Amino acid sequence: MNARDVLDYIGIVPLLPLFGAALLLLFGRRIGEPIAGWIASGLMALAFLVSLVMLFSLLDLPAQGRLQVNQIFTWIPAGTFSVHVGTQADPLSITWILLVTGVGLLIHIYSIGYMHGDPLFSRFFAYLNLFAASMLILVLADNLLLTFLGWEGVGLCSYLLISFWYHRNAAAVAGKKAFVTNRVGDVGFLLAMFLIISTYGSLEYTSMGPAAKIVGTGTSTAIALLLMVGAMGKSAQIPLHVWLTDAMEGPTPVSALIHAATMVTAGVFLMARAYPFLEMSHDAMTVVMWIGAITALLAGTVAVMQPDIKRALAYSTISQLGYMFLAIGLGAYTAAVFMVLCHAFYKGCLFLGAGSVIHGNGDNQDMRIMGAFRKLMPVTAIAMVVAWLSIAGIPPFSGFWAKDEILVDAYADGKYGVWIIGTIAALLTAVYMTRLIFLTFYGNARFGDAFARPDGAEAVPVVSGGSDEGDRGHGDGHGDGHGDLALADDPFADEPTVKFDEPPRPDRLHGHRPHESPGLMLLPIVTLALLAAFAGLLNLPIGNLDFLARFLEPVFHGVAVPDPTRSQELTVEGLSVLFAITGLAIAVMIYRHGLKTPSDDPVVDKLRPVSTLMGHAYYWDEGIGAFVGGPGKAGSSWLDRVFDQKIIDGAVNGVAGIAQWFSRIASRVQDGYVRRYALGILLGAVAIVLFALLWAGR
Amino acid sequence: MTLATFAVTDTYYLVLAAMIFTIGAVGVLTRRNVLVMFMCVELMLNAVNLSFVAFAHALNDITGQVIVFFVLVVAAAEVAVGLAIIVAIFRRRRHATADDLQALKG
Numbered sequence: 001m002n003a004r005d006v007l008d009y010i011g012i013v014p015l016l017p018l019f020g021a022a023l024l025l026l027f028g029r030r031i032g033e034p035i036a037g038w039i040a041s042g043l044m045a046l047a048f049l050v051s052l053v054m055l056f057s058l059l060d061l062p063a064q065g066r067l068q069v070n071q072i073f074t075w076i077p078a079g080t081f082s083v084h085v086g087t088q089a090d091p092l093s094i095t096w097i098l099l100v101t102g103v104g105l106l107i108h109i110y111s112i113g114y115m116h117g118d119p120l121f122s123r124f125f126a127y128l129n130l131f132a133a134s135m136l137i138l139v140l141a142d143n144l145l146l147t148f149l150g151w152e153g154v155g156l157c158s159y160l161l162i163s164f165w166y167h168r169n170a171a172a173v174a175g176k177k178a179f180v181t182n183r184v185g186d187v188g189f190l191l192a193m194f195l196i197i198s199t200y201g202s203l204e205y206t207s208m209g210p211a212a213k214i215v216g217t218g219t220s221t222a223i224a225l226l227l228m229v230g231a232m233g234k235s236a237q238i239p240l241h242v243w244l245t246d247a248m249e250g251p252t253p254v255s256a257l258i259h260a261a262t263m264v265t266a267g268v269f270l271m272a273r274a275y276p277f278l279e280m281s282h283d284a285m286t287v288v289m290w291i292g293a294i295t296a297l298l299a300g301t302v303a304v305m306q307p308d309i310k311r312a313l314a315y316s317t318i319s320q321l322g323y324m325f326l327a328i329g330l331g332a333y334t335a336a337v338f339m340v341l342c343h344a345f346y347k348g349c350l351f352l353g354a355g356s357v358i359h360g361n362g363d364n365q366d367m368r369i370m371g372a373f374r375k376l377m378p379v380t381a382i383a384m385v386v387a388w389l390s391i392a393g394i395p396p397f398s399g400f401w402a403k404d405e406i407l408v409d410a411y412a413d414g415k416y417g418v419w420i421i422g423t424i425a426a427l428l429t430a431v432y433m434t435r436l437i438f439l440t441f442y443g444n445a446r447f448g449d450a451f452a453r454p455d456g457a458e459a460v461p462v463v464s465g466g467s468d469e470g471d472r473g474h475g476d477g478h479g480d481g482h483g484d485l486a487l488a489d490d491p492f493a494d495e496p497t498v499k500f501d502e503p504p505r506p507d508r509l510h511g512h513r514p515h516e517s518p519g520l521m522l523l524p525i526v527t528l529a530l531l532a533a534f535a536g537l538l539n540l541p542i543g544n545l546d547f548l549a550r551f552l553e554p555v556f557h558g559v560a561v562p563d564p565t566r567s568q569e570l571t572v573e574g575l576s577v578l579f580a581i582t583g584l585a586i587a588v589m590i591y592r593h594g595l596k597t598p599s600d601d602p603v604v605d606k607l608r609p610v611s612t613l614m615g616h617a618y619y620w621d622e623g624i625g626a627f628v629g630g631p632g633k634a635g636s637s638w639l640d641r642v643f644d645q646k647i648i649d650g651a652v653n654g655v656a657g658i659a660q661w662f663s664r665i666a667s668r669v670q671d672g673y674v675r676r677y678a679l680g681i682l683l684g685a686v687a688i689v690l691f692a693l694l695w696a697g698r
Numbered sequence: 699m700t701l702a703t704f705a706v707t708d709t710y711y712l713v714l715a716a717m718i719f720t721i722g723a724v725g726v727l728t729r730r731n732v733l734v735m736f737m738c739v740e741l742m743l744n745a746v747n748l749s750f751v752a753f754a755h756a757l758n759d760i761t762g763q764v765i766v767f768f769v770l771v772v773a774a775a776e777v778a779v780g781l782a783i784i785v786a787i788f789r790r791r792r793h794a795t796a797d798d799l800q801a802l803k804g
C-alpha cells in the first residue's frame with residue numbers, strides 16, 4: 001500500500017467521531033457516566049492516531065506532490081454541474097485535522113472531569129463528538145459545498161453546546177444569538193458559492209486556481225469578500241463578533257474547544273483555502289487585512305475592562321482571530337495558520353485553566369472576587385502563567401513567534417498602518433492577560449470570609465496554609481452538576497456570567513476554600529501549556545527551521561511571500577517585545593496587589609468615561625439590541641399591520657370575495673325547479689342543433 | 699289521387715316523430731305532475747325511436763333498428779329508477795309535483 005492509497009482513506013477520520021456521536025445519542029443514557037466520556041475520548045484518540053498516520057503518509061510524498069483528492073461518490077448530479085463527496089489530503093487539511101483531533105482529544109478528557117455529575121453527561125459527549133466530526137468534514141472536504149456542510153454542522157453543535165444548560169434563560173438566548181448571527185454570515189458564503197457556480201461552474205478546491213484567473217479581478221473580489229462575510233460570522237470578526245462573548249454561557253470545555261481553539265478558526269481555514277480569489281484581488285485583501293486589524297485592536301480594548309474571566313478570554317479570542325485575518329489579508333497564509341496552531345494551544349490552555357478556576361471556586365466567574373489562587377491551585381496557576389507569557393508575546397514562548405511573524409510580514413510589506421495597530425494590540429494583549437492572571441492568581445484574596453474580615457489583605461497565608469484538609473473533603477461534591485448547584489439563597493446561580501459595570505458577585509464558596517481540580521482536568525491543561533510553550537519550534541524564522549512554512553508551501557503555491565530582511569525582523573521583533581513587556585509591566589504595576597475592594601478596578605475607574613465605552617464593547621451589541629427591539633420591532637409590527645394584514649391578506653381575501661360574489665349571483669340559476677332545468681337542457685340542445693345546421697354544416 | 703296511389707313516405711314518419719317529440723317536450727316543461735312528466739319523457743324517447751326506425755328504413759341500414767332496442771332497454775331501466783324515486787317522494791310528502799322538490803336548490 002503506497003502513501004497515496006493510505007491517504008484515500010482519510011475519510012475515516014471524521015467517521016470515527018461521527019460513529020461516537022451516533023452511538024452516544026442512541027444509547028448514551030444506558031451507557032452512562034463515565035464510560036460515555038471514555039468512548040468519546042477513545043474515538044478521538046483513534047482519530048488522532050489515524051491523522052498521524054495520514055501525516056506520515058503525506059510526508060512520504062515528494063513536497064510538490066503532496067495533494068491527494070479522493071472523490072468518493074457523486075453527491076449532486078445536475079446536468080453539467082455536479083458536486084462530489086470527496087476528501088482532499090494536503091498539508092493544510094492535515095495540519096487542521098491534527099489540530100482538531102489533538103486539541104479535541106485533550107478537551108474530551110478534560111470534560112470527563114468537568115462534566116462529572118451532570119445529568120446529561122453522555123449527551124454532552126455526543127455533541128462534542130458530533131462537533132469534531134463536522135469540523136473534520138469541514139477541513140477534509142474537497143469542495144466548497146461539502147465544507148459548507150461541515151460549516152453548518154459546527155454551527156449546529158455550537159448552538160447545541162452553548163445552550164447545553166438550556167434551563168438557564170441566558171444560555172438558551174445565547175445559543176439562539178450565535179445561531180442567528182452565524183446565519184447572517186452564511187448568506188455571504190452561499191452567495192459566494194452561487195457566484196462561483198454561475199461564473200465558473202465547479203466548487204472544487206483544486207479548480208480554484210484556474211477559476212480565479214478565468215472569472216477575473218472583479219468577480220474574484222466579490223467572491224473573496226462574500227466568503228469573508230461568511231468567515232466574519234464564524235470567526236467572530238467585527239461587525240459579526242457579537243455572538244462569541246455570549247457563547248461563554250456554554251460549559252467551559254465548549255468555550256475552549258469550539259469558541260477558542262477550533263471552530264472559530266474555520267473562517268481562517270476558508271480564507272486560506274480560497275486564497276486564489278484573494279490573490280487576484282488587491283482590494284479584497286486590503287479589506288480583509290483592515291477588518292482583522294480593527295478587530296484585533298478594538299476587541300483588545302474591550303477585554304481589558306471585563307470583570308468576567310471567560311468574557312475577558314472571549315474578547316481576547318476575537319482579538320487574536322483579528323491577527324489571523326490580518327495575516328490572511330497580507331497574503332501571509334502560513335503565518336495565519338501558525339497563529340491558529342499557537343492560539344489553539346495557549347487559548348485552549350487558558351480556557352481550560354479558567355474552567356479549572358471556575359470549577360474550583362463554586363462556579364464563580366467574577367475575577368473581582370478571586371485573587372491569590374496560586375497556592376490553592378498550583379498546577380492550574382503554573383500552566384496558565386505559561387499560556388499567559390505565550391499569548392502576551394514574551395520570547396521564547398510560542399505566541400511571540402506566531403504574532404511576530406505576522407507583524408514582521410506587515411512591516412516588510414510596507415503596511416505600516418496595520419503594523420502599528422497590530423503592535424498596539426499586542427501591548428493591549430499583554431495588559432489584559434496580565435490583569436487576568438494577577439486578578440486570579442496573585443494579589444490579595446477577595447473571596448469568602450477572607451475579605452469579609454477587616455484584615456482581608458493579610459488573609460492569604462491563612463487561606464493557603466489551611467488549604468489541604470478542607471479542600472479534599474469537598475473537592476468532588478462541590479463542583480458537581482453545575483445545573484443543580486442552584487441554592488435557594490443564591491440569586492446568581494443561574495447567571496454565572498458577569499457583565500461590565502455589574503456589582504461584584506457575592507461569594508459562592510459557602511465557607512469552603514477554592515480547590516485544585518482533579519488530575520483528569522489538570523492533564524490536558526498541562527499538556528496544552530507545554531504545547532503553548534514549545535509550539536514556536538514548529539516555525540522558527542531562523543535558517544531552515546521554518547518547518548511549517550516549508551510544509552505548507554505547496555498549498556499556497558505561487559504566492560508571493562513577503563521576504564523580510566534580517567534587520568527588519570530584528571527591528572520589529574525588538575519593538576514588539578518592548579511593547580509586550582511595557583504592557584506587562586503596566587498591568588503588573590496596577591494589579592500587583594490585586595484590588596483594594598472588589599468594587600473598584602483602578603483601570604476601569606481611572607479611564608471613565610472611556611472605560612464605560614470599552615466595557616460595553618462600544619455599545620455595538622447593545623445598539624443592535626436597542627435597534628432591533630425599538631425601531632426594528634416597531635417597523636416590523638407596522639409592516640405586519642399594514643403590509644401583511646392589509647395588502648397581502650387583503651389581496652387573498654379580495655380574490656376570495658370576488659369569487660363569492662360571482663357565485664352568489666350564479667347560484668340564483670339553480671332555483672330547484674326541474675322544469676327550468678329541463679328548459680335549459682332543451683334550449684342548449686336547440687342551440688347545438690342550430691349551430692350544427694347553420695355554422696358547422698356550411 | 700286515389701287511396702292506392704297515396705304512398706306513405708319516410709317523411710311522414712319523421713314529421714310524426716317531430717310532432718310527438720314536441721308534445722313530449724312541451725309536456726315536460728309545462729306539467730307539474732311528476733307522473734305526467736314521466737309519460738312525456740317516454741313520448742320523447744319513443745318519438746326518437748320512431749325516427750330511428752324511419753331512417754333505418756330509408757337508408758336501408760339495420761343499425762338504426764338496433765339502436766331502438768338499446769333505447770328501449772335504457773328507458774325501461776330509467777322508468778324503474780324514476781318510479782322508485784317518485785314512490786320515495788310520495789312516502790315523504792303529500793304531493794308529487796316537481797316544483798315541490800327544491801331541496802337541492804343552490
